[in-house]
Amino acid sequence: MIHVGENTWNLRILITDLDVEKTLRVKGDQHIGGVMLTLVDPEMPKDWSDHALWWPAKNIWLTRTRSTLDQAGVQADSLLYFTPMHKTLRVQLPDLRFLDYRVNFSVKTFAAVVNLCKDLNIRYPEELSLCKPVEQEHLKKNFSKLPPKRIPAAEINGTTYLQPAPDTNSFVPFSAYNGSNGSLDRHHNGNLLCAPASPYATTPRRAATAPGTPISSPTGTWMPGSNCYTPFDSSSSFGDFQDNLAVSPRAPSPDVRARLVRPKTLIEKARLNVGWLDSSLSIMEQGVREFDTLLLRFKYFTFFDLNPKYDQVRINQLYEQAKWSILNEELDCTEEETLMFAALQFQVNHQTDLHPPSIDSGIDSSSQENGDDDIDSALNELQITLEGPNAGDDKGNITRIPELSDYLRFLKPQRFTLKGYKRYFFTYRDLHLHLYKTQEESRRAAPTITINLRGCEVTPDVSLAHGKFAIRLEVAPEGRRGPNTEVWVRCENEEQYAKWMAACRLAAKGRSLADSSYETEVSSIRSLLQMQKPAQAAPININPRSVEPMDYLSPKMLRKLSSKAVQRILEAHANVRNLQLMEAKLKYIQAWQSLPGFGVTLFIIKLDGHKKEELLGVAHNRIMRMDLNTGDHIKTWRYNTMKAWNVNWGIKCMMIQFNNESVLFSCLSADCKVVHEFIGGYIFMSMRSKENNQTLNEEMFHKLTGGWS
Known part of the structure; x- marks a missing residue:
């Protein structure tokens, strides 16, 4: 018994x-x-x-x-x-290539991303995160979370374990690709999964481990110095894993491109953000199973210490994410800006053809030739840190208050009025614009109009073809209550525009003309305008038939330029034909960061007591209440005026307390945890500096983003 x-x-x-x-x-x-x-x-x-x-x-x-x-x-x-705990996850990189990677499904998503970025040689992994793929149909209505996929009954009743989903992508081993003639070796053993072959490189991926295979005995041999497994019967060598990620294929496979989501309205752009994973939960807890696909993307648009020497993979993947955001029309561009982006992209491809990266070395040959000696570079960095980049000029004189003054045109747009721009004499000092009727009046009389630029929204309104150099300012009212007031400032030429635009951008951040970054900002604006001008030099001799315009232009711009598209791209390319590979990528990223809508993550919200839906824009230094259809800024709040932010997890409602008001809202297009995490994440990013120890403080990140839930 x-x-x-x-x-x-x-x-x-x-x-x-x-x-x-x-x-x-x-x-x-x-x-x-x-x-x-x-x-x-x-x-x-x-x-x-x-x-x-x-x-x-x-x-x-x-x-x-x-x-x-x-x-x-x-x-x-x-x-x-x-x-x-470690399971195979299919990860799509920003350049749209896929990678099968063994990820710890039991740790917090943030830790999983940190480990993934470490293996991919991407510094500052806190800037990236994983998100679930969003399909076009998901943009038709609001979801607080993506509709869950059906979990098979087998997982619930335990009769059988989940088997791998069928692989619908075509993969060929890197060593099977013959770069000289583009042919595939039919006799090669193709057991190792890797990304679609390209003339530049492929992405070796960790081979999928069948259920029942222990981690210590993977299906293949671990290669020292690499992050991929090779089959036991394969003698091919893949070299360093990171080398292949520093350069991407010109275009993804047609089926991957066909699945790209193109938002057409601000509402659809807001609905794109429903897929972000919760950084405080494990991947498994969020409905992701083995062999599922997640997207690795830059989530926080504040990129710390981009260094060509250490960040080749990071810069390339960032460039690729920027490129696809332009081609998918996630950001609005003028015709001149679109052609500039196309020209820079063409130069990146051209330089890659001329100087393909070495398989033995992940270092770009052009950067090796042009780079400073390590010691000299370190000394230069130290000097800039101690003295500032403008040491020695007048702006280093702390006894003199820098000013900017000139005749500009001013307009306060109002409905039902035919009034145009009016000419004033502008002076700028101490973060304020002072407007006088004449220059003589500025010496003895009080200003006619005074505008406080601290915390304002600055939007460029430039058309080189029409000689238009305008700056749109959305200014917070005195006392900081009530909606923003919009004013327009119009400059006479690009030199005037570069100086005043730089001043306005710094003033919005609370920095004066004495700030060491003013001249750098002016130079950056001049450079971007120069690249958008009609080319002075003749385009290089390239067969137009070899240029596929759909690889360089968004569908909307492709329709607009029609048969002239290739000619215009080649003409614009003459402006950037002398840039090296890494320089062209950095210029592309810089131009991307200068677009009006850059770095603003949108959500559809409903304010407490309001029936009308609105947009909430979350940026690296502020949040904005915006019109749902036009995107006009109704109110802006800076993080430096924020006292606290709380979430009622029961009713999914968020409250943000500022110095003199509180904002209470519910999020309709995503879980309120996503909004909470963006705000906390940007505050965490703002705490980084070269002076501080750059050891990643995961505990602080979760305190700021987790909501103590």
């Missing part, structure tokens, strides 16, 4: 590697670690160290091995999985 112990009960556990279900007799005070030990057969030569208990019904990992079953809430009717 078998005597059953008091307070014991049966617990069903599925060992996924073996596809075997065991029933254990356990007690509530038994530790989770002890339960795991009883599952393991000591006679079986297998490493179980990467395994943990997953509770499908509760959607949580039981990773605290010292906790008891009672403390975890496990009862007699529970079904647990004993499964590997």
